[in-house]
Amino acid sequence: MSSRNDEWLARSRQAVWHPCTQMKRHESLPIVPVSRGEGVWLEDFEGHRFLDGVSSWWVNLFGHANPRINAALVDQLGKLEHVILAGFTQQPVVELSEKLARLTGLGHAFYGSDGASATEIALKMSYHYWRNRGQDHKTGFVSLQNSYHGETLGALSVTDVPLFSATYAPLLRATHRVMSPDWRLADAGESAEAYALRAADDLERLFQRQAGELAALIVEPLCQGAAGMAMYHPAYLRRARALCDEYGVHLIADEIAMGFGRTGTMFACEQASIRADFICLSKGITGGYLPLSAVLTTDEVYAAFYDDDVTRGFLHSHSYTGNALACRAALEVLAIFADDDVLVQNRQTAAAVATDFARLAAHPDVRHPRQLGMIWAYEVANAEPGFAGRWFSTALARGLLLRPVGNTVYLMPPYVITPAQLRQAFAVMQDLLDQGLR
Structure with a gap:
């Protein structure tokens, strides 16, 4: 006689295509109901x-x-579940944007649905910024070896995990890779900081050759998750920030996995005392309740899109942008951080x-x-x-x-x-x- 687990396993295998999965494996490795x-x-x-x-x-x-997040969502359900954010606004999205601005030092939050969407938004914003500034030649992107930034085509272009990207190589945009500061790769006797700075030298060499063609460097601050929790010294971030300033390249901080306290500070970049030009947020932003991502950027970037010409605006969108329920969950997450220290x-x-x-x-x-x-x-x-x-x-x-x-x-x-x-x-x-x- 089959169990309730077996019933749901069979139904899931019949109806659901599971993510990041070779489905045939589940002939021997059962799905967990x-x-x-x-x-x-x-x-x-x-x-x-x-x-x-x-x-x-x-x-x-x-x-x-979580009782607090549950209660917040129940309360929000009685008020507003969602409204189009193009030409409209609502309380949770405004309050969340204000709080994220105070936490990051950046402003004008632009919302997506997931981490890969946030990466796409940041890459497009950076490119479009340079185009609006009359520097159409700055179209290149730089990422770290072994980096992971999502699995949509733009995000895969700056991802260096062949398992995810190799199949789709003909569809991807050519980008630049530089040494990872992952301290596991250091030479015998070489400190994590010394290796991080050696990796930063590799970045500088690329900038010296091609900075005029580069729009942005994207990094996972302090820890490259999909590379096997590859941790590195904050000296790399400090040097990368200085190089981006010197050579006129944006710095995109992919804090999707490492933000919201995971590395010990609210955002990993804080441990290097730097501010990126763009910060990508997702995953823990709603406490695991609802899909939501956000990209925040500088006033300078925002101003480059503010124009009478519609084509100079940032026209990226999706139907559930800034969903009120998701934003309310995120607000409660931030309240828990504050209330519970x-x-x-x-x-x-x-x-x-x-x-x-x-x-x-x-x-x-x-x-x-x-x-x-x-x-x-x-x-x-x-x-x-x-x-x-x-x-x-x-x-x-x-x-x-x-x-x-x-x-x-x-x-x-x-x-x-x-x-x-x-x-x-x-x-x-x-x-x-x-x-x-x-």
């Missing part, structure tokens, strides 16, 4: 619970079914488990253990083909949701996780290492 969530926990249709160690693809900040709490949580992570990091099969804010990561030595799937399945059976990237295992949990729950997650990973799971 989820019936409900509460706090850090997800539960299937038979009552089995597992700790959401990846914040449901890095979006959930304050737990599933979340950044301080996160630092206390990380400090409370530092010894536990150090114990895990000391395992002989662990390489490059690292922690940044609410991210813990390491590589497993001598991982064999299929490693990520085996760790996913085995950890899930132990009540922990992990999604390794290659041989990189990471934890990126909701901020409501307790030290005891983190220790539980570390214990599961310790057991998998002790078992020699490869």
Whole structure:
């Protein structure tokens, strides 16, 4: 007799094309059915619970079914669910834009639906800015090796993950790649800062040759997520900001995954004491509730589009731009940050488990253990083909949701996780290492 889980698995395989998935794999690796969530926990249709160690693809900040966000959305439903934002406005989108401006030092928020959309918006804005300024030749974009900025065609053009981009290469625009400051790539004895500055020298060499043709550099500040939580020293961001100023190139900060407290500060760029020309936000902006992204930029960029000529305006759009429900969820997320002193709490949580992570990091099969804010990561030595799937399945059976990237295992949990729950997650990973799971 089939279970309720089996029923939903079968129906999903029949009707749903799942993202970032080779569907044939699910003949042997079952899809995980989820019936409900509460706090850090997800539960299937038979009552089995597992700790959401990846914040449901890095979006959930304050737990599933968060009472405050739930209440805010219920209240908003009774007022306004959505209205066209072209020629109209509404309270949540105005208030959210004001708050984001105060937090980022940038203004005039332009809204999209997801991270890739935010990347597209920022790239188009940068190009169009230079065109409006009479510098039509500045059309090139620069990104880091191993970068990831989304999977629409413009975003893929500045993404350097062949798994996602290679198939579509004939459709993509040629862009420039420069050295990643990922400290795992440093030479023996070379500090993270020294390597970051060496990577910045590579950027400078490109600017010296071609800055007149370049519109923008786009970076994931402090941590390249899809590259396996590739962390780097903030000196790179400081040097990149200075080079962009010197050579007249925009700096786009893709804070989609690393913004809203994930790296220990509200935005990762704060740790380098810089302000980008554009900041891309998404993922945690609504606490994992509703799709929303935003791009904020400088007054100078905004002014270049402000004109009697319609074609000089930024005409990008989609039907749900600035959705009132999504903006209301985002407002409640920001209220929770303020009311609960979340950044301080996160630092206390990380400090409370530092010894536990150090114990895990000391395992002989662990390489490059690292922690940044609410991210813990390491590589497993001598991982064999299929490693990520085996760790996913085995950890899930132990009540922990992990999604390794290659041989990189990471934890990126909701901020409501307790030290005891983190220790539980570390214990599961310790057991998998002790078992020699490869």
